[in-house]
Amino acid sequence: MINKMLIRRIHTVFLIFSISMLSAQEAIPTGDELIEKMTAIMSQEASKALIQQVITTSSGRERTFEFEMFTADEGEKTLMRYLKPSAAKGQAFLMLNNADDIWTYFPRTKRVRKLASSSKNQKVQGSDFSYEDLGSGDAWKNEYVSTNLGQEKYAGGDCWKVESIGILEKDPAYPKMIVLVRQSDFYPLSIDYYDDNGNIEKTLILSNIEIVEGIPTALKMQMVNHAEGSATLMKTISITYDWAPPDNFFSERTLRK
């Protein structure tokens, strides 16, 4: 009798354990789900921000810029205008279709020039951010296939480690990326960008994450360029997501303003 009860209890415990294991397995999100959730947070409908950018060159010299940045359609449209320093004041960039179309405005000559998309992976104003880094919006979720590599501790928190491999036909910015996504809110804390040889080319570190208008926002983003030994820190001075662009805001007309 006792044996029968014991066996039944063991069965029950095993059953509960199995069910909990199964549900735990079901709770593990896939890489694509994680990237979907991450880009949903990162690519808000619209935003307007004032950003300070400090570039530390490979020789250790610092260059400080300040620009205003406007985004819409979940980052598919971006307009940047430099306010400082004097040499860059008034220079502006308009990026549409996730930085496939780029126009740049030179205030000294009052001329707008369209850049070919071959330049979209080039540095913006000598920083470690490319046009594509700043203007590609949520293109990530369509241009990469992502795999959840499991859990990892980072900056004192639990993260999912996600590997994103670029789909060649979609001309991704990087062949591979490794992202550490915070488990609590699916916000990325670190992104490693790989080059064609499989080496880490750049690392983006997101910190000072605060809730702005209900949305987690990294007030500091540092891009470390391992290949060149330089780094660029972007500090958000102010940001709002409660901004609706006026009609035809993302146009050459606004660039010239």
Next chain:
Amino acid sequence: MRKLIKNILLLSIITNFSILFTLFSCFPNILIPRSPNLTILQSTNILIAQSTNPLSFFGYYEGEFDQVRVSDATYNYGYNKLRLDLEENPDENVTIAANLNILKYDNNTTLNLLDFLPKSIWKPIFQPEELPEENWLDEFPLTFSDTLYLDNIYLRANFKKFDITVGKQQISLGTGYAWNPIDIFNFKQLLDPTYEQTGVNAIRLEVPFGSRTGLDMIYSPNIDFDNSAKMLQLKTGIGSFDLIGSLAQYNWIRTDFVLGEIKNERNLIGGAFVGEIAGIGLWAEGAWNQLEGNENFSELVIGSDYTFENGLYILMEYLYNQNGVSDFEKIDFNRFLQYFNGEIHSLMQQYVFNYINYPLSDLVQLSFLNYANLSDNSIAINPQITWEAFQDVSVSFMGNYFIGEDDTEFGLQDWGWRIRIRGYF
């Protein structure tokens, strides 16, 4: 209601500004009645009093030293330039801007233009066989005087449906990099195609119809309506291409050594596009020019550029100018004068421009400019290195080397170099 009053106020300023501007341009000696002036001042005062932005001052200092070897003579020359920009936004949709340029020339401030021209061009004029030798001339001095001038001074207002700019303003037209056939207002310097251009007296009205389509109307007044430049441009975008159609009519004035100037009514029909195919930038710009009392001609520029993964940037552009001469022997002294004065785009018919840039580091750019005159097979080669020495301070060094026979456009010169420092504030 406040918005309506503000708009009425703005329109009043612009209307008055436009009337005054047109009057000043057409009849520079007339006495301007007092009332419109006062109205402008009153309106401007009200707007500036409302302004929350302080008047901004910015600009740059530029110093340049050049040395050039030509016709067995070496010239040293250079300048110090201060550009002071002033800008005020009395309202978020209004900009009043001006800039003052101070230029002080050093070293050789007078060049002998004849040293820069083939002897076969100037000899018939300055040393004609029919004159005795003691009456021959061997100098045509070109003097650079220190100057202080107000380059641009304009008011720009942005309304919901249109933008209007009134005053002396910089107008840059076309998609070409080194040449712009549809730009009737400017002339690009060969070695500095991206240098700022001087202001044009004009009223410019830009009417957008959507994010990529718009109408651009420019009226640059002269002594009367017939002598004024009128331009109409329609811009639109299809896919990754931007398209421009242009119509212009103006009096084309060129220097003439004997007559002082020659003038032809010029009607221009032009078009341009810029876009890309598979990451390769492509553009073209062309114009057909109908001249009253002279031969019609067309100009065409086609260009392409590409940026490689490592940052190497390559640009190529080709110019065909039907107005240019096909044979160097057909060039006369007037054509050189017109070219130096920026009244014609090129001396001869066919040119190629190449530009290569490579970032050696975040602070150092190495570039290479090259002009080739395909009509006389002469070439100008210009390597350049630019160093951002400090924040807002850049130093550039450019070398010039010329290849070609002595009686060719570029072959006449031997070599040259220049150093330029620019500091922004």
